[in-house]
Amino acid sequence: MEQATDKLELVYGLEEKPPPMESAYAALQHLLAIVVGIITPTLIIGNILGLGDRIPYLISMSLMVSGVATFIQVKRIGPIGSGLLSVQGTSFAFIGAILTAGFIVKGQGGGTDEMLAAIFGICFVGAFIEIILSRFFHHLKEVITPVVTGTVVILIGLSLVKVGITDMAGGKWILDNKPELFGSTDNLGLGILVLLVVLILNRSKTPLIRMGSILGGIMVGYLVALILGKVNYGHMSGMEMISIPIPFYYGFSFNWTAFTGVAFIYIITTIESTGDFTATSMVSGEPVDGETYIKRIKGGVLGDGVNSAIAAIFNTFPNTTFSQNNGVIQITGVASRFVGMYLAVILVILGLFPVIGGFFRSLPNPVLGGATLVMFGTVAAAGVNIIASIGQLGRREILIIAVSLGIGIGVAFVPEVLYHMPPALQQIFGSAITSGGLTALIMNLVLPRSKS
Numbered sequence: 115m116e117q118a119t120d121k122l123e124l125v126y127g128l129e130e131k132p133p134p135m136e137s138a139y140a141a142l143q144h145l146l147a148i149v150v151g152i153i154t155p156t157l158i159i160g161n162i163l164g165l166g167d168r169i170p171y172l173i174s175m176s177l178m179v180s181g182v183a184t185f186i187q188v189k190r191i192g193p194i195g196s197g198l199l200s201v202q203g204t205s206f207a208f209i210g211a212i213l214t215a216g217f218i219v220k221g222q223g224g225g226t227d228e229m230l231a232a233i234f235g236i237c238f239v240g241a242f243i244e245i246i247l248s249r250f251f252h253h254l255k256e257v258i259t260p261v262v263t264g265t266v267v268i269l270i271g272l273s274l275v276k277v278g279i280t281d282m283a284g285g286k287w288i289l290d291n292k293p294e295l296f297g298s299t300d301n302l303g304l305g306i307l308v309l310l311v312v313l314i315l316n317r318s319k320t321p322l323i324r325m326g327s328i329l330g331g332i333m334v335g336y337l338v339a340l341i342l343g344k345v346n347y348g349h350m351s352g353m354e355m356i357s358i359p360i361p362f363y364y365g366f367s368f369n370w371t372a373f374t375g376v377a378f379i380y381i382i383t384t385i386e387s388t389g390d391f392t393a394t395s396m397v398s399g400e401p402v403d404g405e406t407y408i409k410r411i412k413g414g415v416l417g418d419g420v421n422s423a424i425a426a427i428f429n430t431f432p433n434t435t436f437s438q439n440n441g442v443i444q445i446t447g448v449a450s451r452f453v454g455m456y457l458a459v460i461l462v463i464l465g466l467f468p469v470i471g472g473f474f475r476s477l478p479n480p481v482l483g484g485a486t487l488v489m490f491g492t493v494a495a496a497g498v499n500i501i502a503s504i505g506q507l508g509r510r511e512i513l514i515i516a517v518s519l520g521i522g523i524g525v526a527f528v529p530e531v532l533y534h535m536p537p538a539l540q541q542i543f544g545s546a547i548t549s550g551g552l553t554a555l556i557m558n559l560v561l562p563r564s565k566s
Contacts, residue, residue, distance in 0.1 A: 522550020
């Protein structure tokens with residue numbers, strides 16, 4: 115284990131406690147990596163379903179619950195939590211299924227509050243699927259193998275890379291509304307500047323500078339963006355001073371038709387989270403097999419389910435582990451789970467005071483893109499490491515990896531291949547993680563193993 119930790123060049127291992135200032139410093143970099151990711155699913159769902167003035171409250175709840183969920187994961191309360199530096203946030207995987215659920219309720223004559231009551235009711239019940247699956251994980255060792263989890267982690271990283279490069283070029287809104295500005299010299303230049311600063315600082319031999327590489331890159335990019343007039347504070351006007359969490363604020367209802375899609379995504383999330391926890395163990399210099407590993411995965415997946423139930427109770431969407439934070443661990447060299455406790459407190463404070471979270475929304479997309487592109491790439495690299503940990507690959511393993519990556523990335527590149535499927539299935543299988551992860555899982559079950 116010490117050799118693995120040395121090879122990873124960790125500044126602080128899992129159980130080491132950095133001084134308070136260094137812990138807060140590292141937590142801030144995790145925050146910068148996830149804050150936009152936490153609020154973006156709520157923005158997408160809110161805008162498409164027409165949730166209007168309810169969106170700011172939903173955003174506040176997403177930040178607050180992410181803080182609580184992160185604390186549960188890193189602290190490990192009884193059997194709940196991985197005990198790793200596992201950062202939780204609002205899951206992108208559920209967006210399609212939640213939108214489908216919302217439109218089903220709307221088609222039945224339901225208003226905004228009725229949609230939210232049904233969505234949170236469905237998500238609350240669905241969380242118990244993941245909770246139940248977590249209890250049987252030790253029986254699934256032959257199903258969810260390093261080949262499956264490694265492939266899923268690679269797909270997670272490659273899927274996120276698209277988000278990073280889109281942000282570097284200006285962001286999704288620019289692409290959809292002002293395509294002539296997408297990929298402009300100033301946007302790409304700003305993103306590349308941040309990327310270079312992160313790389314230069316990360317190669318420093320001084321631990322404190324290396325730990326601050328992401329923060330340093332974003333700060334330099336933010337200052338340049340401010341000079342160029344690319345920082346917008348307009349969305350901060352009219353924000354409430356404080357948000358109070360109220361259980362099932364919009365009510366509670368259930369819709370069987372809408373439940374099917376959400377239930378399926380909970381199963382997929384179990385596989386995805388297993389890959390994330392495996393990657394976190396890997397980059398933290400911890401084992402990726404054996405009793406300790408199984409205990410962490412079971413606790414982590416159970417934590418995922420419990421946290422998603424808490425999210426539904428407090429009016430936000432399902433939570434899952436954030437893959438980009440594995441990239442932060444690799445880049446900063448800080449794997450201490452105690453940093454996660456600092457991050458949890460910061461997220462709760464952001465949720466209580468919406469104006470603080472609003473400031474982080476002012477970070478220009480190219481600045482975020484330059485930093486996250488590095489982190490997303492390291493997530494994919496962690497997947498390669500997981501697969502490499504099993505040693506020599508046989509024909510069977512190569513086939514599983516090849517076909518799974520081919521289908522997952524192929525669907526992501528050519529989504530038109532699913533056009534003849536029902537819309538609900540398009541939403542589910544349109545994700546590279548879902549289509550590729552399921553392929554890996556099924557092939558691992560079906561293909562016969564060699565006797566050797």
